[in-house]
Amino acid sequence: MMIEVKALNSHKGVLRFLGREFDCALGxxxxxxxxxxxxxxxxxxxxxxxxxxxxxxxxxxxxSALPTHVIGDQDGWCDDPAHSDYNRPVALPFSASHEVMKRDDDLYDLVVVLGHNDDPPVPGKGSCIFMHVAKEGYQGTEGCVALSKPDLLELLSLVTPETELSIS
Known part of the structure; x- marks a missing residue:
């Protein structure tokens, strides 16, 4: 099954899956x-x-049928192209540049890790490409796909480990 994400204009898009349609934010x-x-x-x-x-x-x-993990205080994700853990989960504290997974806002209350540039990671080709909770008004992301929390929860209940996401 394929989730289809289509860019509409600038950073706004639409996500379609199993006959459902959701607004989303893109980069x-x-x-x-x-x-x-x-x-x-x-x-x-x-x-x-x-x-x-x-x-x-x-x-x-x-x-969700996806492998599921609780975000803890020590969870981070390396976004430093010069580090050997580039685009990999890391334990905090971490000396190189990284994302903190346990954020103060709600953007990472739900985070789906997308298989972008991870098999193996190529330095500089992009890291931390997730599907996560959107900011109010679907403001643009750093490169992720973002949905409202209710829409993301609905989508998660429908996907399988074989589901893929297409961005176009």
Whole structure:
């Protein structure tokens, strides 16, 4: 089964899956076929859904067939192209540049890790490409796909480990 994400204009898009349609946010710079670290664009392509992380201190375990993990205080994700753990989960504290998974806002209350640039990671080709909770008004992301929390929860209840996401 394929989740289809289509860019509409700028950083806004639509996500379609199993006859449902959801508004979504994409990268602040839109989409690109040549993803680079820090370009603020969502990468065009087809990506597996690797796993789901969620904030157990803010919500119950989501209904999903994806491998599911609780986000802890020490969870980070390396976004430093010069580090050997580039585009990999890391334990905090961590000396190189990284994302903190346990954020103060709600954007990472639900995080689906997309299989972008991870088999193996190529330095500089983009990291931390997730599907996560959207900011109010579907503001542009750093390159991720973002949905409202209710829409993301509904989508998670429908996907399987074989589901892939297509960005175009």
């Amino acid at each position: 602040k710079a839109g989409v690109t076929a040549d993803k680079r670290e820090g370009d603020h664009a969502s990468p065009i392509g087809i990506y597996p859904l690797r796993s789901l992380y969620y904030r157990a201190d803010r919500m119950e375990r989501p209904v």
